[in-house]
Structure formats: structure tokens, C-alpha cells
Amino acid sequence: xxxxxxxxxxxxxGIYDVTCVERDTGRIRAFLADADVPTLFDAGLPDTTDALxxxxxxxxVTPEQVVVTHADGDHVGGVDxxxxxxxxxxxxxxxxxxxVESAHEFYGEGDTFAGFEAVHAPGHRAHQHLLVxxxxxxxxMADAASGADQRGLPKGHFHLPPGVYSEDLxxxxxxxxxxxEYDFEVGLVYHGxxxxxxxxxxxxxxxxxxx
Numbered sequence: 558x559x560x561x562x563x564x565x566x567x568x569x570x571g572i573y574d575v576t577c578v579e580r581d582t583g584r585i586r587a588f589l590a591d592a593d594v595p596t597l598f599d600a601g602l603p604d605t606t607d608a609l610x611x612x613x614x615x616x617x618v619t620p621e622q623v624v625v626t627h628a629d630g631d632h633v634g635g636v637d638x639x640x641x642x643x644x645x646x647x648x649x650x651x652x653x654x655x656x657v658e659s660a661h662e663f664y665g666e667g668d669t670f671a672g673f674e675a676v677h678a679p680g681h682r683a684h685q686h687l688l689v690x691x692x693x694x695x696x697x698m699a700d701a702a703s704g705a706d707q708r709g710l711p712k713g714h715f716h717l718p719p720g721v722y723s724e725d726l727x728x729x730x731x732x733x734x735x736x737x738e739y740d741f742e743v744g745l746v747y748h749g750x751x752x753x754x755x756x757x758x759x760x761x762x763x764x765x766x767x768x
Contacts, residue, residue: 564576564579564612565612565615565616567616568588568743568745568751568753569693569694569695569743571590571591571592571618571693572588572589572590572591572693572695572745573588573589573590573591573612573616573618574586574588574745574751575587575588575589575609575612575613575616576608576612577600577601577602577605577606577608577609577612577635578601578602578605578608583707583748583749584748585601585602585605585631585747586599586601586747587599587600587601587609587612587635588697588745589613589616589618589620590671590673591616591618592671592672593671593672594621594622594670594671595618595619595620595621595622595671596620596621596622596623596624596670596671596673597613597620597622597623597624597639597645598623598624598625598626598673598688598697599623599624599625599626599632599633599747600623600625600632600633600634600635600636600638600639601631601632601634601635602630602631602634602635603630603634603635603638604634605634605635606634606635606638606639609635609638609639610638610639610642613639619643620639620643620645621643621645621646622645622646622647622648622670622671623636623639623640623645623646623647623648624648624664624670624673624675624688625647625648625649625650625653625655626650626685626686626687626688626697626699626700627650627653627681627682627684627685627686627699627700628649628650628653628654628655628682628684629682629700631747632699632700632747633649633655633657636655636657636659637657637658637659640659641659645659646662647659647660647661647662648661648662648663648664648668648670649661649662649663649664650663650664650665650675650684650685650686651663651664651665651684652683652684653682653684664686665677665686666686670688671690672690672692672693673688673689673690673695673697674688674689674690675687675688676688676689676735676736676739677732678699678701678729678732678733678735679724679725679728679729679732680701680723680724680725680726680727680728680729680730680731680732681699681700681701681718681722681723681724681729682700682724683724683725685699685700685701685732686699687699687701687736689736689739689741690741691739691740691741694740694741694742694743695741695742695743695744695745696736696739696741696743696744696745696756696757697745698715698744698745698746698747699747700718700722700747700748701729701732701733702715702716702717702718702733702744702746702760703715703716703717703718703746703747703748703749704716704746704748704749704750704751704752705749705750706749706750707719707748707749708749712749712750713750713752713753713754713759714752714759714763715733715744715746715752715756715759715760715763716749716763717729717730717733718748730764733760733763733764734764736757736760736764737757737760737761737764739757740757741756741757742754742755742756742757743756744756744757744759744760
């Protein structure tokens with residue numbers, strides 16, 4: 558689905574890509590999964606919460622929990638507004654220490670949310686986790702990978718985020734290599750365009766090329 562007033566796209570059945578803002582530097586987004594416990598993955602910037610809340614409202618899905626992949630401002634900035642609006646439970650990755658007011662718990666590798674398994678993926682940030690749901694064939698890639706078009710390459714493929722934004726680019730490569738054991742058709746990224754076909758196969762090919 559796409560709405561006129563907000564940029565919301567249903568990338569996979571019941572999983573929505575919600576744009577918080579689009580600027581010259583790129584798009585800030587969150588992902589909302591309709592599930593037994595509707596879950597919002599990340600929440601944009603503090604000053605983009607109006608657009609985020611409007612986008613969530615347009616889906617007809619009311620989030621009951623927010624899972625933060627990592628504590629950069631464009632991922633964690635809107636959590637207090639979302640939690641205040643919907644009374645969500647908030648889960649932050651172990652090792653993070655963001656400035657949030659909402660009550661929260663910490664999670665780590667192997668924890669699950671709405672069928673998505675947390676996979677520790679350091680490199681961009683030491684505490685970063687991505688989320689994989691093999692039953693639905695979807696991975697929320699956090700900033701472990703970007704869409705290749707962020708680097709001027711064709712859409713539909715993955716690329717490592719720019720080194721300037723990564724704490725340890727070599728460790729980021731190793732984190733992607735961990736994903737070879739998972740199968741998913743769609744890889745949802747926060748920067749650039751998501752990979753909507755044969756995502757895990759393309760990721761394996763990419764990892765083999767950079768090793």
C-alpha cells in the first residue's frame with residue numbers, strides 16, 4: 558500500500574516501510590510488522606515523529622512493542638514519542654546506552670520478537686543487532702548492510718555502509734558472513750533501496766566477493 562499523505566509501502570505482506578523524512582542526505586525510515594505482537598523496528602529522529610506516527614496510523618496496525626536495532630539518533634530518536642502514543646514495550650540492544658525516558662529492557666542475540674530472531678551484527682556499531690524471520694522470509698538488516706544504490710550501484714543488491722559511518726568495517730564484513738546460514742527472500746535496509754528478491758542468495762554472493 559501507498560498513501561497520499563505519508564510515504565508508507567507494504568514491502569511484504571503485513572510488513573510496512575514507513576518514511577519518517579526524506580532529505581538530500583537520504584531517507585530516514587522505520588519498519589512496522591503486523592504480527593501476534595505488532596512490532597515497530599526503530600523510530601527515526603526526534604523531529605520526525607509526527608510523520609512516523611501518521612505513517613503508523615495509516616497502516617491500521619497498532620504497535621505493541623518497539624525494537625531498536627542500534628542506538629544511532631536516526632533509529633532511536635523517536636522511541637519516546639511512539640511509546641507515549643501507544644504504550645509500547647521498548648527493547649534496546651545490549652551494550653547500548655541511548656538517552657531515552659521510556660521504560661525499557663535489553664535484548665541480545667537469539668531473543669525473538671514477533672517471530673524475528675535477533676542476530677548480533679557489530680561493525681557499524683558494537684551493539685548493533687539485525688532481525689531475521691525465516692518463516693516470513695524477511696530480514697531487517699539494521700545498518701549491517703545498505704542498498705547498493707546508496708553507493709551509486711544498481712538497486713536490488715547489498716553493499717556495506719560507507720566506512721566513515723562504521724566503527725570497524727572488517728568486523729562489519731564478518732557480521733554479514735554470519736547471515737549465510739539464514740534464508741530470506743527480502744532484506745529490508747534503512748539506507749538505499751531494500752532487496753526484495755533472492756536477498757539471502759545475493760548476500761552470500763556479496764560476502765564471498767568481499768572475503
